Amino acid sequence: MNLRIPGPTPIPDAVAQAGAAPMINHRGPEFAAMMARTTAGVKQVYQTQNDVMTVTASGTGVMEAAVVNLVEQGEHILVISIGEFGDRLINLVNIYGGKCTELKFDQGLAADLNQIESTLKANPEIKTVLITHNETSTGVTNPILPELAKLVHSIDGLLIVDAISSLSSVPVKVDEWDLDVVLSGSQKGWMTAPGLAFISMNERAWAKNDRNKQPRFYFDLRRHQRSAVNGQTPWTPAVSVWFQLDHSLKLMLAEGIENIFARHARLGQMTRSGVKSMGLKLLATEGVESNTVTAIRLPEGIDGERLLQVAQDDFDTVFAGGQGSLRGKIIRFGHLGHVHEPDIEAGLVALRGALAKVGYKG
Amino acid sequence: MNLRIPGPTPIPDAVAQAGAAPMINHRGPEFAAMMARTTAGVKQVYQTQNDVMTVTASGTGVMEAAVVNLVEQGEHILVISIGEFGDRLINLVNIYGGKCTELKFDQGLAADLNQIESTLKANPEIKTVLITHNETSTGVTNPILPELAKLVHSIDGLLIVDAISSLSSVPVKVDEWDLDVVLSGSQKGWMTAPGLAFISMNERAWAKNDRNKQPRFYFDLRRHQRSAVNGQTPWTPAVSVWFQLDHSLKLMLAEGIENIFARHARLGQMTRSGVKSMGLKLLATEGVESNTVTAIRLPEGIDGERLLQVAQDDFDTVFAGGQGSLRGKIIRFGHLGHVHEPDIEAGLVALRGALAKVGYKG
Numbered sequence: 001m002n003l004r005i006p007g008p009t010p011i012p013d014a015v016a017q018a019g020a021a022p023m024i025n026h027r028g029p030e031f032a033a034m035m036a037r038t039t040a041g042v043k044q045v046y047q048t049q050n051d052v053m054t055v056t057a058s059g060t061g062v063m064e065a066a067v068v069n070l071v072e073q074g075e076h077i078l079v080i081s082i083g084e085f086g087d088r089l090i091n092l093v094n095i096y097g098g099k100c101t102e103l104k105f106d107q108g109l110a111a112d113l114n115q116i117e118s119t120l121k122a123n124p125e126i127k128t129v130l131i132t133h134n135e136t137s138t139g140v141t142n143p144i145l146p147e148l149a150k151l152v153h154s155i156d157g158l159l160i161v162d163a164i165s166s167l168s169s170v171p172v173k174v175d176e177w178d179l180d181v182v183l184s185g186s187q188k189g190w191m192t193a194p195g196l197a198f199i200s201m202n203e204r205a206w207a208k209n210d211r212n213k214q215p216r217f218y219f220d221l222r223r224h225q226r227s228a229v230n231g232q233t234p235w236t237p238a239v240s241v242w243f244q245l246d247h248s249l250k251l252m253l254a255e256g257i258e259n260i261f262a263r264h265a266r267l268g269q270m271t272r273s274g275v276k277s278m279g280l281k282l283l284a285t286e287g288v289e290s291n292t293v294t295a296i297r298l299p300e301g302i303d304g305e306r307l308l309q310v311a312q313d314d315f316d317t318v319f320a321g322g323q324g325s326l327r328g329k330i331i332r333f334g335h336l337g338h339v340h341e342p343d344i345e346a347g348l349v350a351l352r353g354a355l356a357k358v359g360y361k362g
Numbered sequence: 363m364n365l366r367i368p369g370p371t372p373i374p375d376a377v378a379q380a381g382a383a384p385m386i387n388h389r390g391p392e393f394a395a396m397m398a399r400t401t402a403g404v405k406q407v408y409q410t411q412n413d414v415m416t417v418t419a420s421g422t423g424v425m426e427a428a429v430v431n432l433v434e435q436g437e438h439i440l441v442i443s444i445g446e447f448g449d450r451l452i453n454l455v456n457i458y459g460g461k462c463t464e465l466k467f468d469q470g471l472a473a474d475l476n477q478i479e480s481t482l483k484a485n486p487e488i489k490t491v492l493i494t495h496n497e498t499s500t501g502v503t504n505p506i507l508p509e510l511a512k513l514v515h516s517i518d519g520l521l522i523v524d525a526i527s528s529l530s531s532v533p534v535k536v537d538e539w540d541l542d543v544v545l546s547g548s549q550k551g552w553m554t555a556p557g558l559a560f561i562s563m564n565e566r567a568w569a570k571n572d573r574n575k576q577p578r579f580y581f582d583l584r585r586h587q588r589s590a591v592n593g594q595t596p597w598t599p600a601v602s603v604w605f606q607l608d609h610s611l612k613l614m615l616a617e618g619i620e621n622i623f624a625r626h627a628r629l630g631q632m633t634r635s636g637v638k639s640m641g642l643k644l645l646a647t648e649g650v651e652s653n654t655v656t657a658i659r660l661p662e663g664i665d666g667e668r669l670l671q672v673a674q675d676d677f678d679t680v681f682a683g684g685q686g687s688l689r690g691k692i693i694r695f696g697h698l699g700h701v702h703e704p705d706i707e708a709g710l711v712a713l714r715g716a717l718a719k720v721g722y723k724g
Contacts, residue, residue: 001384003384003385003387005387005389007598008385008386008387008388008598008601009385010384010385010386011385011602016382016384017382018379018384019378020379020382021378022365022372022373023365023370023372023373023549023555024370024377024680025365025682026370026556027367027682028674028680030525056418056419056420056556056598057418057423058580058597058598058599058600060579060580060585060596060597060598062416064580075549091579092579092639095579096577096579101485106558171658178723187385187598187601193381193599193602193603194599195557195599195600195601206365215457215458217426217453217454217458218419218420218422219579219580234422235419235420235421235422235423236547236549236556237556237557238382238548238555238556238557238600239370239557239607240378240555240556240602240603241555241557241600241602243424244602245426312390316385320389321386
């Protein structure tokens with residue numbers, strides 16, 4: 001099966017096997033040594049000296065962690081949304097008592113820095129900004145993180161970045177860009193099963209966390225930080241997924257993160273070229289297409305559900321459909337993590353074949 | 363390594379290997395089929411027709427889920443604690459705005475039904491009661507669940523039971539005893555890696571959940587229930603751990619849950635007899651000793667840290683130390699999940715040898 005969805009992603013055999021190692025004591029020296037190794041490795045990929053915590057949860061878990069640790073009750077918050085996952089941040093801020101200003105951009109567009117600047121000027125009490133780096137639902141990567149961080153810091157604010165489906169596949173220079181809080185998840189570019197998610201915190205973020213009275217426990221990052229000092233997690237971690245992460249980080253650092261980024265850029269380009277050569281259109285506007293997932297507009301008259309079914313049944317390839325209001329309007333072709341040219345070629349062949357079978361004349 | 367801690371527990375090779383299967387789409391038909399199978403299997407082990415949800419988190423995650431879904435802000439709550447994990451429930455209730463009455467029993471004791479009854483009589487506004495079934499920190503199993511459920515229902519209340527380290531190893535008859543909400547975790551008797559946790563909800567619990575205004579998202583059980591209808595989880599699940607659970611449930615149902623309970627009763631007895639034959643004393647009072655973990659009082663003058671170290675280094679056996687105020691006063695010998703007579707024998711040999719090495723004359 002060619003798993004061409006934007007996560008969970010295929011896992012290298014050696015990584016999958018590493019997860020089958022005998023269970024260990026999560027409060028013992030073997031776990032502490034592994035945690036030290038993986039934390040160092042994750043920080044290398046994050047390109048940061050900030051604390052990075054590994055939490056047993058899906059990516060949504062660290063989205064919630066960011067909100068309950070860093071959004072105060074009644075605080076005025078700006079959430080910039082370019083799709084489903086941005087909307088999830090809005091949802092979280094509202095649920096946890098933030099006063100949310102939503103700055104939404106149409107599906108396929110990236111966020112516009114000028115509009116963000118105007119919004120912040122019009123709402124000077126906003127000191128916390130949340131944004132999705134790579135919007136998995138539309139195949140768009142926001143290119144403005146360095147400028148946005150400068151803007152947010154110029155008003156003494158805090159920037160929280162959901163980089164779940166980008167960090168480890170495309171450059172997210174946490175320290176160089178001065179990103180305060182950054183999220184990622186094991187089942188994306190990290191070539192590991194789902195179950196672990198990452199969150200980095202700099203000093204600005206810890207200071208805000210310290211004064212925040214929002215109730216929190218499982219996702220209380222102070223508890224995670226305190227346990228990390230002893231080479232532990234506050235609650236029992238997903239040890240077998242952690243074994244996988246430990247192995248996948250070795251592979252990633254051996255390949256080199258710049259090489260990984262170059263590979264994803266190449267494969268993103270290759271996917272887009274192949275898709276366009278079939279006469280298909282992308283959802284993302286030119287210049288902001290994601291190098292981890294390509295959202296393809298379904299041609300007039302093509303039934304998306306049937307296309308996905310035919311691709312799976314007859315071409316052994318799994319693509320993802322659209323989410324929310326994009327259901328039935330797009331399909332999504334994932335190209336992140338353990339993926340190489342032959343996987344993309346096979347994916348394109350499958351897409352072409354499935355399209356023909358469901359009546360696309362292209 | 364003989365992993366003799368009360369979780370994570372050793373995993374059968376076939377289960378560990380099952381986790382290394384190729385990754386699948388968590389929104390596809392393979393996952394839906396697996397989820398249907400495991401949910402049916404988990405319900406068999408729970409002995410319930412109630413909804414049981416599988417959440418990607420540690421056991422503490424479903425403790426939080428129970429509280430944020432079922433404790434209302436300002437509601438007067440009774441938490442019965444016989445140790446560290448009961449205290450964690452108290453902590454959660456306080457953090458999430460419940461008005462908590464704590465009924466604590468000394469370490470080694472089980473909860474006393476008469477005292478619970480008096481407390482409920484004295485506080486007629488209490489309608490929600492939380493209790494730990496098997497207290498992992500002291501090696502005590504509360505034997506009063508059926509009577510407690512009757513008592514709580516007689517005042518039209520709701521009973522939430524943390525059975526994380528008991529359910530699947532010792533009988534917890536959710537329907538027969540009419541337990542409203544019951545928690546368990548994959549890394550205990552389920553012979554699976556950590557990362558998944560379970561929570562059952564009956565109609566009474568859903569009704570309370572519906573009217574509860576407590577903010578919640580990741581652990582919002584209504585979202586889990588809605589997704590389950592489509593064979594999905596609301597957030598990306600720990601798929602590889604789920605593969606393991608799918609396999610371990612086959613082994614468990616093949617062995618038969620009554621046989622599993624009988625095995626744990628036998629191994630619990632065997633552990634206690636062996637420990638006592640060394641002249642050691644248990645923390646648990648007679649009659650309420652846990653069949654999943656035995657807490658052993660350290661003899662006068664014996665250094666617990668060193669004992670654990672020697673057991674690991676020289677006898678290839680990992681025991682757990684005491685938690686909280688029991689640190690340095692006890693060690694804990696786990697006997698749940700994938701464990702059989704030879705594992706207990708080897709554990710007892712290791713304990714005897716390590717004790718001799720650290721100067722115990724017994």
